[in-house]
Amino acid sequence: MVARGLLAPEAAGLTADAKAARPRIGFIGIGIMGEAMVRRLLDLGYSVTVWNLEPERLATVLPHGAVAAESPAAVAAASDIVMLCVLHMEAVERSVLAPDGIAAASPAPKLVIDCSTADPEGTRRVAAKLKALTGAGWIDAPVSGGPQLARTGQMTVMAGGDAADFEAAKPLLAEMAGNVTLMGPVGAGQTTKVINQAIVGTGYVLMAEALMLAEAAGIDAARLPQCLAGGHADSSLLQRLYPQMQQRAFEPPSSYARQLLKDLKAVSAFAQGLGLDLGVIEQGVQRYKDYVALGHEMSDSAAVVKLYEHEAATRGKAQP
Missing domain, CATH: 3.40.50.720 (NAD(P)-binding Rossmann-like Domain)
Known part of the structure; x- marks a missing residue:
């Protein structure tokens, strides 16, 4: 029917x-x-x-x-x-x-x-x-x-x-x-996607940390993609994802944090199955675990920058 x-x-x-x-x-x-x-x-x-x-x-x-x-x-x-x-x-x-x-x-x-x-x-x-x-x-x-x-x-x-x-x-x-x-x-496309998600997932975390660093240092954070365009630091993540993070433009979500966490866990399991210990990927998994644990399963993956804002606010409250 x-x-x-x-x-x-x-x-x-x-x-x-x-x-x-x-x-x-x-x-x-x-x-x-x-x-x-x-x-x-x-x-x-x-x-x-x-x-x-x-x-x-x-x-x-x-x-x-x-x-x-x-x-x-x-x-x-x-x-x-x-x-x-x-x-x-x-x-x-x-x-x-x-x-x-x-x-x-x-x-x-x-x-x-x-x-x-x-x-x-x-x-x-x-x-x-x-x-x-x-x-x-x-x-x-x-x-x-x-x-x-x-x-x-x-x-x-x-x-x-x-x-x-x-x-x-x-x-x-x-x-x-x-x-x-x-x-x-068959299977080679999915293997390639594992590698893609390793780059994407850790890249999201890196963009969030770069943004926090730029804002804390007091430079014009919005101009960073323009400034770095064409250099070794340039990428689609810098040109497309970083501005979204910098503008806090997370609605409606274009992807879900729970999904990227699932993908990063799969990357970790795949690497371990090959006998590899990849520390940057493991740190990316942990960052998204921490973010999702705050109740952000259905938030945009790019909103992981909120994890860093939460941690900065928590540290500020803890100071005498």
């Missing part, structure tokens, strides 16, 4: 033949990133069938032309390609292998593209089970760049899968991302 929304205005100019030539897309997981990605697909004129564990989230995409299905299996049966963008590996497994999951669909989709941030080994296991049950190919394609870049088709995709499946996925991914790179077989 499906419930139909309205046709997205951006897609109204497509001919019937053009619409028919496009693969039917299923999308499971309508969080902050999932919403932005579905809206992008609708803008491009794709037919998109959606499911989310919390059905109230579907209200963010149905008015724009998405079609609601009652289960992941129903999404898959209505789709040529199914995309996932869910919270963690357990949610991937539930979406694929539960009794009403993708693997139960008839007919099965040709290809699954998983944009979630998940576990590399778990990804290989679920992909192999789906292949054995249905023959469907798998591309793990975790993303980076946030909802704004997802909405405009400029996000980054780090992919894992075999060459044939990647070639099948690439035309769709190329319309959704400015940078799509195949990093190896």
Whole structure:
């Protein structure tokens, strides 16, 4: 059973033949990133069938032309390609292998593209089970760049899968991302995302500390990105994230602190599994544990600067 929304205005100019030539897309997981990605697909004129564990989230995409299905299996049966963008590996497994999951669909989709941030080994296991049950190919394609870049088709995709499946996925991914790179077989995309999150998570902590240092020293903290542009300290974190922190512009959240903490814990576990002891990453994990412990699970990840403000205020009260 499906419930139909309205046709997205951006897609109204497509001919019937053009619409028919496009693969039917299923999308499971309508969080902050999932919403932005579905809206992008609708803008491009794709037919998109959606499911989310919390059905109230579907209200963010149905008015724009998405079609609601009652289960992941129903999404898959209505789709040529199914995309996932869910919270963690357990949610991937539930979406694929539960009794009403993708693997139960008839007919099965040709290809699954998983944009979630998940576990590399778990990804290989679920992909192999789906292949054995249905023959469907798998591309793990975790993303980076946030909802704004997802909405405009400029996000980054780090992919894992075999060459044939990647070639099948690439035309769709190329319309959704400015940078799509195949990093190896299934699981390689998730391994690359582990490294990405190591850089991002510790970078958020570093930007917060740089901001606190600049403000405490009394310089014009807002001009730091302009001043350091083009030097070795320059980065997208400095140019995009630091100004958000400096302006305390955290509403609405573009990502959640609980999610980045989950990712950093996964980075730590992955490193330890390789016999590595990476102190900077461990400190990043602890900083986000401390921040979330203050009740900020659903706060913007960039608002970790509030942890430093809290600690500074606590020290000030402790002084005689």
